[in-house]
Amino acid sequence: TEKPTIYKGLVGVYADVSSISKVMPETNSLTYRGYAVQDLAENCSFEEVAYLLWEGELPNQQQLEAFKAETAAEREISPALHRVIKEFPADAHPMDTIRTAVSFMGLEDPETGDISDAAQRRKAKRLFAKIPTAIGAAYRASKGLEPLAPNPKHSFAENVFHLVQGRVPEPEVLKAFDVSMILYAEHTFNASTYTARLVTSTQADMHGAITAGIAALKGPLHGGANEAVMHMLKEIGDPAKAKDWLHGRFDHKALVMGFGHRVYKSGDSRVPTMTKYAEKMAEVVQDRTWMEISRILAAEMLEKKNIHPNLDFPAGPAYHLMGFEIPLFTPLFVASRITGWSAHVLEQGEDNRLIRPLSWYTGPEQRPVPPMASR
Ligand code: CMC
Numbered sequence: 001t002e003k004p005t006i007y008k009g010l011v012g013v014y015a016d017v018s019s020i021s022k023v024m025p026e027t028n029s030l031t032y033r034g035y036a037v038q039d040l041a042e043n044c045s046f047e048e049v050a051y052l053l054w055e056g057e058l059p060n061q062q063q064l065e066a067f068k069a070e071t072a073a074e075r076e077i078s079p080a081l082h083r084v085i086k087e088f089p090a091d092a093h094p095m096d097t098i099r100t101a102v103s104f105m106g107l108e109d110p111e112t113g114d115i116s117d118a119a120q121r122r123k124a125k126r127l128f129a130k131i132p133t134a135i136g137a138a139y140r141a142s143k144g145l146e147p148l149a150p151n152p153k154h155s156f157a158e159n160v161f162h163l164v165q166g167r168v169p170e171p172e173v174l175k176a177f178d179v180s181m182i183l184y185a186e187h188t189f190n191a192s193t194y195t196a197r198l199v200t201s202t203q204a205d206m207h208g209a210i211t212a213g214i215a216a217l218k219g220p221l222h223g224g225a226n227e228a229v230m231h232m233l234k235e236i237g238d239p240a241k242a243k244d245w246l247h248g249r250f251d252h253k254a255l256v257m258g259f260g261h262r263v264y265k266s267g268d269s270r271v272p273t274m275t276k277y278a279e280k281m282a283e284v285v286q287d288r289t290w291m292e293i294s295r296i297l298a299a300e301m302l303e304k305k306n307i308h309p310n311l312d313f314p315a316g317p318a319y320h321l322m323g324f325e326i327p328l329f330t331p332l333f334v335a336s337r338i339t340g341w342s343a344h345v346l347e348q349g350e351d352n353r354l355i356r357p358l359s360w361y362t363g364p365e366q367r368p369v370p371p372m373a374s375r
Contacts, residue, residue: 003360004360006360009262011262015189015194015355016189016197016348018188018189018344018347019033019056019347020032020033020053020186020188020340020343020344020347021033021186021187021188021340022034022188023187023188023263023264023269024269025263025264025265025266028264028266028267028268028269029269030187030269030270032049032052032053032185032186033052033053033056033057035052035058037182037183037269037270037273038269038270038272038273040052040182041179041182041183041273042179042273044058044182045155045156045157045178046156046157046178046181046182046185046336047064047067047068047071047155047156048064049181049182049185049339050067050128050156050185050339051063051064051067053185053186053339053340053343054121054124054125054339054342054343054346068155070125071125071128071129071156072129072150072152072153072154073129073152074125074126074129074130075129075130075132075133075150075152075159076130076133076149076150077101077105077130077133077134077137078108080104080108081101081104081105081108081134081137082137082147084100084101084104085097085101085134085137085138085141085147086141088100088138088141088142090141090142090144091142092138092142093218093327094135094138094139094142094327094328094330094331095214095217095218095224095327095330095331095334096218097134097138097142098131098134098135098138098214098331098334099211099214099215099218101131101134101138102127102131102134102207102210102211102214103207103211105126105127105130105134105207106205106206106207106208106211109123109126109207111123112205112207113205114205115203115204115205115206115349117346117349117350120205120206120342120345120346120349121346123205123206123207123342124206124338124339124342124343124345124346127206127207127210127338127342128338128339128342131334131335131338132150132156132159132160132163132164132335133147133150133163135160135163135164135328135331135332135334135335136148136160136162136163136164137163139164139325139328140164147163148162148163148166150162150163154168155174155178156178156181157174157177157178157181158174160177160332160335161173161174161177161322164324164328165323165324169322169323170284172280172284173281173284173322175277176277176278176280176281176318176322177322179273179274179277180274180277180315180318180319180332180336181332181335181336182336183270183273183274183311183315184311184315184332184333184336184337185336185337185339185340186337186339186340186343187340188263190222191216191217191219191221191222192213192214192216192217192222192223192337192341193213193337193340193341193344195209195212195213195215195216196209196210196212196213196341196342196344196345197209197344197345197348197355198212198355199212199213200344200345200348200349200352201348201352201353201354201355202354203352206342206345209341209342209345210338210341210342210345213337213341214334217330217333217334217337218330220257223312223330223333223334223337224330225257225258225310225312225316226258226311226312226315226316226319226329226330226333227316227326227327227329227330228257228258228312228316229257229258229312229313229315229316229317230290230316230317230319230320230326230329231257231326232256232257232258233290233293233294233316233317233320236293236297237289237293238289238293239289239292239293239296242293242296242297242300243296243300246296246297246300246301250304250305256297256301256307257312258309258310258312258313258316259301259305259307259308259309259310259313260307260308260310261308261310264308264310265308266308267308268308268309268310268311270311271308271309271310271311271313271314274311274314274315274318275294275314277314277318278291278294278314278315278317278318278321279291281317281318281321281322282317282321284321285321287321290317290320290321291317294309294313294314294317298313315329315333316329319332
């Protein structure tokens with residue numbers, strides 16, 4: 001038979017239907033359940049958006065309060081997980097430690113093995129509540145510090161700062177962080193979300209799907225790019241050096257991290273909002289260096305290569321200016337994307353069919369196994 005068309009990287013392939021989010025590259029826009037992301041980012045808290053992704057509608061005041069109380073009560077992680085975290089190598093990457101911690105949470109989950117919709121929803125909320133606690137505990141353990149207890153009175157954003165940095169910053173910083181969480185929450189069939197759906201398609205459970213999603217998100221072509229962006233900005237170090245540095249990359253045909261996107265070819269819908277809040281962080285910290293280098297890189301990439309920045313480009317410096325260390329940037333992405341991943345796990349479960357594509361064989365023709373002496 002003739003070789004079929006191969007869609008390398010599954011470029012342009014519609015693998016399923018979904019009612020969670022919609023990317024419209026023609027207009028550089030993205031909606032979650034019909035609401036424009038920038039509208040959600042400016043007007044809602046991350047908790048409201050998490051509720052929206054799972055339930056399909058924004059919560060009213062009463063529903064929001066109930067949701068906040070329910071998830072705040074689930075923030076503690078077990079003494080056993082705290083002990084395991086203390087045993088992690090101090091130089092382990094925080095993406096590997098959060099992947100391992102989530103996998104461990106699966107062992108302990110009271111409904112482990114139950115993949116009914118109701119149980120999977122409860123597991124999603126438990127993961128949403130506990131992931132920041134595990135990120136904070138692992139980060140602090142790597143510095144030889146004791147973990148901090150989550151505060152049930154804190155908002156999601158306040159809790160993350162408290163658990164990791166041991167401080168709750170001013171409202172402007174909390175708002176910028178919340179905006180980043182909202183923008184990172186969901187993005188159709190990206191690599192990590194598709195991974196979570198693929199795992200779910202075998203009837204494996206929520207913790208398995210999310211563990212695999214975290215593994216996929218780590219790579220620098222995906223979520224790992226927000227860390228790579230900040231390493232790049234630090235390497236450049238000075239706005240005056242930005243253009244020459246970039247031209248050096250062009251000479252080697254090297255990737256410039258935080259630029260390009262599989263779906264958006266004329267601009268990422270989330271970038272203007274995140275850039276606005278990253279600029280606010282530069283004002284708060286009184287350090288314009290990183291946003292100035294960013295501005296030069298973005299203008300030059302557009303002029304010379306016609307390639308636009310993606311969300312990781314402003315998110316990297318924003319997290320740096322908020323006081324997070326670079327290896328925590330992609331784990332923060334996890335703390336947000338758990339909402340989108342788990343919404344997709346639930347959706348996949350609604351009318352599941354095993355995901356199992358085909359490969360076109362290009363190896364040797366069938367042949368006999370030679371005896372050992374003649375190999
Ligand atoms: N730097 C330099 N050139 C680039 C870049 C970049 N960042 N991105 C794309 N190009 C070039 C690419 O080399 C190709 O050129 P040519 O046609 O001459 O071979 C052209 O643009 C088209 O790109 P592509 O490789 O067909 O794009 P893709 O859809 O396969 O890959 C991507 C998308 C995101 C993996 C890629 O743009 C990339 O590696 N970017 C850098 C990593 C990054 O920022 N990732 C974050 C992705 S978005 C948010 C997230 O998932 O966290």
